[in-house]
Amino acid sequence: MNTRAWLETLVAMDTTSRNSNLGLIECLRDALAGHGVAAQLIHSPAGDKANLFATLPAQDGQTQGGIVLSGHTDVVPVDGQEWDSPPFALTERAGLLYGRGTADMKGFIAASMALVPEFLAMPRSKPLHLAFSYDEEVGCAGAPVMLAELQRQGLKADGCVVGEPTGMQVVVAHKGINLYRCRVHGRAAHSSLTPRGCNAIEYAARLICRIRDIADHYKAQGPYDAFYDVPFTTLTTNQIQGGIAVNTIPELCEFNYEFRNLPGMLADSIQSQVDEYVQQELLPRMRQEFAEARIDIAMGASAPALEASEQAAITQLVRALTEDRTTRKVAYGTEAGLFQNIGIPTIVCGPGAIEQAHKPNEFVEPAQLEACERFLRKLGQSLA
Template sequence: MSDLATTQSLLGELIALPTVSSDSNLEMIVLLANRLGDMGADVEIHADETGTKANLLARIGPDEPGGIMLSGHTDVVPVTDQDWTTDPFVMHEAEGRLFGRGTCDMKGFIAAAVAMAPRLASADLRRPVTFAFTHDEEVGCLGARNLSEILRDRETRPSLAIIGEPTEMRIIEGHKGCCEYTTRFTGLEGHGSRPELGINAVEYAVRYVTRLMNLRERLRHRAPPGSAFEPPWSTINIGRLSGGHAHNVIPGLAEVDWEVRPVQDADRAFVRSEIDAYVAKTLLPEMRRTHPDAEVILQVVGEIVGLEPMEDNAARDLVARLTGANGTDLVSFGTEAGLFQEIGMSAVICGPGSIAQAHKPDEYIEVSQLAACLDMLDRLVDQITLAA
């Protein structure tokens, strides 16, 4: 069976496992662990605190520092209320396309990587190759965050990471972060005719939003020189402000949903430091002078670290040699790459399929894209194999 046929067969098995982020991914992790373990890989399964989700680390080659990590997430987005032509969890082929939930985002890359494992296992590798398959990327890169903490403390961690998100095999060297928050305000309800006796949670939420809008303007002046992002600076968006239920009642509760899209992680830290200080030094003391139980609580929905374009990027340079590409791009969607960059690894994004097909009904990947990915991985094996 050719590598392409093996990839398609394995992809069909993976699509049949509905690893929606709200559900367990353990069946897929065990399947991949067994497949790689049978090839002689050193396999580790790292479960989360619930025991229903897990990351997989599998190494082929010498147990030493450096080497290359092939990374992908196992979870997919829901199909609820989507109008699919066929069963989203039964892969089918039509006109050179493979349809099914997760075909391009991103089980296609995982299948291609694992299909190449027998070649790696039989080769005399100069450097190790690590497979890293994570949980819960779609809801905040939760698995990759746990995995990066494990790798951070390892002397033998890989030095390069190729994240196989769907880029149509283009080389992506950067993307903004995506940090989402909900801030909840608890004040004190009362009659609207005596506002001095209550704590108006909506008013404090509005002041909070006003401060965020001020920070948004300050971020424009923090844009890194030569930033290629559009816009070149970090941004803040206010997604929702809600609270109150009647004209004549002082609202006791309010919520603000907001996000930061940082072009550099220092901007995320800047915004968090500034807004947290404003709450601690100004808003809360004012609220608690009237009502000691007043609260302002920030919930971190997800903090996806951006991938910052670097002048020196060994992973980018390697993939350029493997694909023959002579240019790179930036993307607007978030990935796990920044978490690996954060712990000192060189990271690049390059994988089969188009992001335009991700998350949609009748998601598909072109068979030709899988073939192109296999060609890249085949050249990777040649690159890291000892000469006879």
Template sequence: MSLTLETLERLVGFETVSAKPNAEIIAYIEDFLLARGARCVPLPSPQVGKLGLYAEIGPEGPHGVLLSAHTDVVPVEGQPWTRAPFALSREGTRLFGRGTTDMKGYVASMLHAADQAAKSDLNEPLKLIFSYDEEIGCVGIQEMIGRVPDLIGSPRACFVGEPTGMQVAIGHKGKAALEAVCTGQAGHSSLAPRFVNALHLAADMIAGLRDVQDWFARNGARDEAYDVPFSTIHVGKMEGGTALNIVPERASLTFEFRHLASDAPEMIMARITEVAGRVGAHYRDRFDGADVSITQLNAYPGLDAPAASEASQLAARLLGTNDTTKVAFGTEAGFFDALGVPTIVCGPGSMAGQGHKADEFIELAQLEACERMLDGVVKELSA
């Protein structure tokens, strides 16, 4: 564990909040891997100071096993931290610091595995990929994905190390983030009924989205492996108006849907578009310009891997379990799965218990379990 702990201390010390560059942490990871004979390929972002990294150790070849992690973390501002968030500290069996659970604990374990692989006689390569800006909607992997297929080949398994408490997760929902812009008429508030208030369109749009949500809860696909077993729609932000005495001519909603694999996002989007059209049409007899327009801001795919996939079976064998689970949060796993790579999510720590919280920590036992699993991966590649 000494190398993992030393590495984790260095990793936590990099303030890789998504709004900041991550070039320094990638340089540290690349230097660590190059010192162990890895073949490294930086994956620059169009954003200055942002980049990912692909690396492999062992013989060249299309197969092997791929380990995947992101290097960014969520902000600490506004959270009641009782210790320095970007300095690793220990209390008993707990290691504190931003990213210890999500997900620099896994990154440290990946580097431990790379160190072990460099000392082993591998028959297949160990492949590693590190991304950026995962915390703001899997933005980095979307920028990287065009180069990924030629680099990774066809690994027989991919382990994405988001915190699952070291359970083998074979599924999570996909997500789309959207904005609805509602157009009404400006006017003096003393004559408000003569004008179309954009906030009224926005309120009707919210009511329509709630109806769509109710429909999916009653009639949509269900998967009881999830805490919420159906696809969901959530409005997170509403804005509009400039002053109390002005009828608002513009209002906006920022909302999302998270969908089961069985509910096609195109179908959900069609229902949302129908609501927007109906709301706009309702006001056009009073104002021709009344409208609700929908723009997709971001999206990432879900994961719905078979329990019998090679990745699931390998992880289960290494962990000594036959159990699988599904997680509520999104990951980058769906991108690798879409490339035809058998993919699961399995990593140390609890997202519900520690992820994104003040005084984030990881238990030593979780890191030890992750090390054992990845040591097993290296032995598998040496067999």
């Protein structure tokens, strides 16, 4: 199949992160098998999802080294969005291809799969690898499972291209993302007897304000990196719930917060400021009211930041192939930092615009898919 046919097939599969992606993964596996390529499926702990990893060997059968083409198979929900065409059916309108995942990031996977026959026919001295993951959209949960298994197997690769939508421009860095869930446990009481309770919402509010104070410090004091549109580390509280009635002191308040750290800033050192406030100031005050009060903070999803080296061979190669010398760094996260953390130099470059991601009427321009095909073809040829 060509790239458009592959994209039509992939978009038709509803791989919203809450669903299984096995149908799509098995489709890719079977297509690769038809070309004589044996793909391994690396399943989630529950077994309902899987990563796919496949190696297209060099002409002499070599499977070590070479370049990884990486993409995620899951997409974000369409719930509550108003689409002008069915989101899980590829639709062309006014020269654009609409559908959930067209930009983020089934277009890259489609182009990679469409070129498999060409890759196999190329006189390559190094292999190409395909790494397609699950659950990137909910915190890069799938790729670490795959990478741990590949490390166990002793995989070595010279570089990796993560095909997130960048307009086929080179992105050399992005922030890390770290998600946390906080549960503040107080004591319920009738609101007319306030001193007998311990108000979980009020203490959660104090902690939320402290998180905002930390964010304000980074905004005012840095460190800064002017290549980012938001050039400093950010912290935000994005969800909160608590209380059961207007006349009851709430015994529980839950909220979720995140921070997006610049490369070089350790996530643990940022979170330690939150923990220190909880342990040294907030909990002692709560326990003066209720000895069994507690605050539980659990880390959810996380993805490390990326800071690619300009001297790395993969950076220089992709810059040469795209003729793009501009330094670009982005605030959104990808799986690139995960590859970098296991010693595989990685950059981000793929078809489509990040501005289309997660929105109703998501689309990709056919010209972007064509540019991706040209890039991937040249990438394969560079391994001769």
